[in-house]
Amino acid sequence: xxxxxxxxxxxxxxxxxxVFLTRNRxxxxxxxxxxxxxxxxxxxxxxxxxxxxVAAAVYxxxxxLSSNAIAHTIGKVxxxxxxx
Amino acid sequence: MLVGGKLEYLYYILSVVxxxxxxxxxxxxxxxxxxxxxxxxxxxxVFIALGLAAxxxxxxxxxxxxSILVGVVSSLFxxxxxxxxPGVSYGG
Amino acid sequence: MEVxxxxxxxxxxxxxxxxxxxxxxxxxxxxxxxxxxxxxxxxGKTLERMGGDINGGYFMGNIVCSPDASAGTLMASIFxxxxxxxxxxxxxxxxxxxxxxxxxPGYAGTLGTFSATVLIHLLSGFIEPKYFIGGMVVAIFTIQxxxxxxxxxxxxYIGRKLGMI
Numbered sequence: 534x535x536x537x538x539x540x541x542x543x544x545x546x547x548x549x550x551x552v553f554l555t556r557n558r559x560x561x562x563x564x565x566x567x568x569x570x571x572x573x574x575x576x577x578x579x580x581x582x583x584x585x586x587v588a589a590a591v592y593x594x595x596x597x598l599s600s601n602a603i604a605h606t607i608g609k610v611x612x613x614x615x616x617x
Numbered sequence: 618m619l620v621g622g623k624l625e626y627l628y629y630i631l632s633v634v635x636x637x638x639x640x641x642x643x644x645x646x647x648x649x650x651x652x653x654x655x656x657x658x659x660x661x662x663v664f665i666a667l668g669l670a671a672x673x674x675x676x677x678x679x680x681x682x683x684s685i686l687v688g689v690v691s692s693l694f695x696x697x698x699x700x701x702x703p704g705v706s707y708g709g
Numbered sequence: 710m711e712v713x714x715x716x717x718x719x720x721x722x723x724x725x726x727x728x729x730x731x732x733x734x735x736x737x738x739x740x741x742x743x744x745x746x747x748x749x750x751x752x753g754k755t756l757e758r759m760g761g762d763i764n765g766g767y768f769m770g771n772i773v774c775s776p777d778a779s780a781g782t783l784m785a786s787i788f789x790x791x792x793x794x795x796x797x798x799x800x801x802x803x804x805x806x807x808x809x810x811x812x813x814p815g816y817a818g819t820l821g822t823f824s825a826t827v828l829i830h831l832l833s834g835f836i837e838p839k840y841f842i843g844g845m846v847v848a849i850f851t852i853q854x855x856x857x858x859x860x861x862x863x864x865x866y867i868g869r870k871l872g873m874i
Contacts, residue, residue, distance in 0.1 A: 536716050537843040544846055548854045559755040560857060566773045567854040570783055574842045577787040583675070586791040590784055590800070594776060594807035601774045601811050604748020611751055651738060651816045661805065664819050668802025671795040702809035 538578055545571035562604060569596045628684040629670050635688025636666040636695075643696055654704050656695035666691040719836045723844030726832065727782050730825050731848070732867060734778040738817035741768040741868035745813055749774050756861045764874050765861030769853065775811040776804055778821025779849055785825040786841035789833075797826025 545568055552564045573593040577585050640658050647658045656662065669687045673679055694701070741764040744750040749770030756766035772779050781804045788796030801822040808815035829841055852860045868874050 536712065537720075537839060540720075540843055541846050544850050544854070548850070551854070557755070559752050562752070562773055563769060563853045563857060567849055570779075570849045570853075571846050573783065574787070574846050577791065578839070578842060581791070583791055583796075586788050586796065589787055590803045590807075593780060593784070594803070594810070597774075597776050597780065597807065598810055601746060601748065604751065604770070604774050605746050606748075608747030608751045612747070651814065654814055660816065661819075664798075664801050664805060664823065667798040668805075671798040672802070674795060675792070675799070698809075702806070705810070705812040 535578070538575070541571050541574050541578070545575070558607065562600060562607075566600060569593060569600075625674065625679060628674075628679045628681075629667060631681075632666050632670045632684040632688040632691075633663055635685050636662050636692045639689050640692040640695065643692065645692070645696060654699045654702075656698040660695075661698050662692055662695040665694055716840075719840045720843055720847070723832075723836055723840045724847045725844075726828055727786075727825070727841060727845045728848040728851070730828060731778040731782045731821055732864070734821040734824060735768065735772075735817055736864075736868050736871055736873050738778075738820070739873060740771045740777060740817065741765065741864060742874055743767065745771050746774050756857060759858055761858040761861035762865030764868050765864035765866075768864045768868070769857070769861060772853070775813040775818070776807045777813070777817045778825075779845075780804060780807070781818045781822030782825040783842070783845045783849075785822045786829060786838055786845055789826060789829050790838040790842060794826065794830055797822065797829070800826070 548564050548568045548571065552561055552568065555561055555564065570593075573589045576589040576592060579585070580588065637658065640662050645656065645658045645662070649657055649660060666688055669691055670679060670684060673683050673687055677683065744753060744767045749767055752770030752773065753763050753766030756769070757763040771777060776784075781800070784800040784804055785797045788800040790796075792799065801819050804818040804822050805815045808818045825841075829838055852864070865874075
């Protein structure tokens, strides 16, 4: 196995574990962002073809779009509850 | 040396130059404002021209007609970029 | 498994290059100055309540909410690894579209992708492009995955040192 694939796998395992362990919803969003980076890199390293690059880009932009929507919703909810 | 063949490298420069010239003709503003969603002479134009030229090179082949066409299309795209990709509204 | 020490040196250098590239480009285009959407504001205020720096928190929130120069550096290294220099140009186009979908004018992402492509091309005689993919993942792990309060303090210090806040 390639040393880079192993390193990225270890990093994504650590970050994925911390997503489950942390209690703070905002910090969970930050860990998920790091996990998305690692998964996009793994997609490109496993599928060594131009379509793999397109798949990684589409996955990454789509996941960022959903993170954007989730963060915006958290902001709206905190403003409605009067805490933000 | 940059992208393989020497002639291919000239086609990229040709499409960038074409996009700048057409952008001047159709009246794109030359002032760069990094907070605005409107296009100007340099910002999306140059990168759209380079990216579309690379896509064309990868899918078909890059010749004189295609590189001039890419330049025209990218400057028109930059003129109407705030209509094609406006800022997102989050439903009130 | 055979471990070569040259691999670690290349990985360390590419991590430094990627970190410097995306932090400098993002700071120059004003990510620590203001939150782009209201979610980034919540992230900054939460990190400030935990003892961090609010401007570094805005920086981290903006990375989560939009594909900025950090995503641009990753995509540039992926596309350079798969398609060569032309791939970096395609990556800049894709990142521009992604930026516009996420309510961002797109200067930081596009220029960060282009500068990362040029840096990878200049260093490609010594470091192969696949090390930059691993280097970018390690660089984003040091900011978003290791210790958030300390990372926000470092990012706020850099932004204040460069006079961009």
